[in-house]
Amino acid sequence: GPAPHMVKRATCPQGQTVEDAKCCVWFDVLSDIQTNIFNNGKCENGVHKSLRLAFHDAIGFSPSLEAGGSFGGGGADGSLIEHSDVELLFAANGGLGPTVEAQRTAALTHNVPFGDIVQFAAAVGLPAGLVPGPGDTVDRILERMADAGFSADETVDLLASHSIAAQQGLNTGIAGSPLDSTPDVFDSQFYIETLLKGVLNPGPTTGFAEVLSPIPGEFRMQSDFAIARDPRTACRWQALGADHALMSSAFRAAMVKLATLGNNRSTLVDCSSVIPTPASAPAPPTIPGGKTLDDIEGSCAATPFPSLPIAPGPTPTVPAVAV
Ligand code: HEM
Ligand SMILES: [Ca+2]
Ligand SMILES: [Ca+2]
Incomplete structure (x- = not known):
């Protein structure tokens, strides 16, 4: 049966049953943000930015x-809204203002509260430097994530x-260049494509923390490139690339932990x-068209990269998304 906290005990004015009557207002919030922030529920910029903001x-x-x-x-306390005058000035939060x-x-x-009222009093400003940067070494990123309570595997999971991401601040000349070939689909392609050999610059100039990309239009950041190949993270990375179900469940678990950081979950x-x-599962993981297993820089010493199907046709050019 369901965990005790999932037992539905209340009925909302619109008839939905929920765990607790306090949940009802979130249906109103849901329809508001689907309409006004998520462009009618599309996996576009509003969703991408909201996840990054979380x-x-x-x-x-x-x-x-x-x-x-x-x-x-204060962790997950809504400080970015409450203290936006301070926190939006941090370089890492560029583009999050709207x-x-x-x-x-x-x-x-x-x-509804921006965050937990108890955390609010302490959270007068997020110390700058706590958000990992795309130019940081794997050592530094794993240390920072460990300080917040995340293992190397959980960092990969997150x-x-x-x-479902694009960059705009690292190389402004190609703002909206996605980090995988399917930025509107939460799938495993990111983990596969980051392991492909880098062969080109997607823009006329190279951006901050930008490294060679495997696919025209696609942007690759240094930290993703390095975490994909580091001995501490490469096996997890590869495993998530080959298995969307594993990727989803691992992300869900790590995201629950992230979303409640600094809060007492029992309250x-x-x-x-x-x-x-969620709608149906995405298309199965593939090696992009025009590439082969030989283009994959397999980095997990224990397990060779699995032989995945290759998408038909030539290597695509990934279109930019609106940011
Ligand atoms: C661990 C190290 C991480 C680093 C170094 C990093 C770095 C970055 C950078 C530099 C961008 C591009 C920003 C821009 O140019 O506009 C980006 C985008 C993004 N990041 Fe991360 N990130 C990390 C982890 C995460 C995590 C844990 C999440 C969420 C759980 C996340 C969610 C996103 C999303 C959704 C975008 C796309 C935003 C958009 O499309 O506008 N990132 N990240
Ligand atoms: Ca915070
Ligand atoms: Ca994708």
Whole structure:
């Protein structure tokens, strides 16, 4: 049967049953943001930015800074909205402003908190430098993630987010260049394509922390390139690339942890049933057209890269998305 916190105990005014009557307002928030932030529920810029915002809000959480007597950040506390005057100035949060404002409007409309009120008092500013950067070494990224409580595997799991992602700040000349060939589909392609040999620059100039890409139009950042090939992370990376079901379940588990960082989970109300059920599974993982297994830089010492089907036709040019 369902876990105790998932037992539905309340009926909302519109007839839905939920875990707790406190969840009902989130149906109103849901339809508001589907319409006003997600362009009628499309996996586009509003969704991409909102996911990135969730990471940047939550990862401002450092037990080691706190132990040293400094403010360690409040974790997933809505500080990016509450203290947008401070936090939007951090370089890592570039491009997030419009989403922060749209979410503020929705929160105020429905009278829901930006984040946990207890965390708010402490979260007067997210210490800069807590969000990993695309030019950081794998050592530094894994250390920072470990400080916030994430293993190397969980760090890889969270990067599934880069399957629905584009860059705009690293190379402004090609703003909207996606990180995989299917930026509107949450699939395994990101993990496969980051392992392909880099052969080209997608733009006329090279951006910050940009490394050679395998596919015209696709952007590859240094940190993704390096994490895909590091002995500590390469096997997990490859495993998620070959298995969408594993990728989804691993991402879900790591995202629950991220979304509640800095909060006491026993004090939170679980409203999972408000989240719509995802549409059907995406197309199975493939090696992009025009490439072969020989183009994959297999980096997991223990296991060779699996032989995946190759998409028909020549190597595609990945179109830019709106950002
Ligand atoms: C661990 C190290 C990570 C690094 C170094 C990193 C870095 C970046 C960078 C530099 C961009 C491009 C930003 C721009 O130019 O506009 C980006 C985009 C993005 N990141 Fe990450 N990221 C990391 C982890 C994560 C995690 C854990 C999540 C979510 C759980 C996430 C979600 C996203 C999303 C959704 C985008 C696309 C935003 C858009 O399309 O506008 N990232 N990331
Ligand atoms: Ca925060
Ligand atoms: Ca994708």
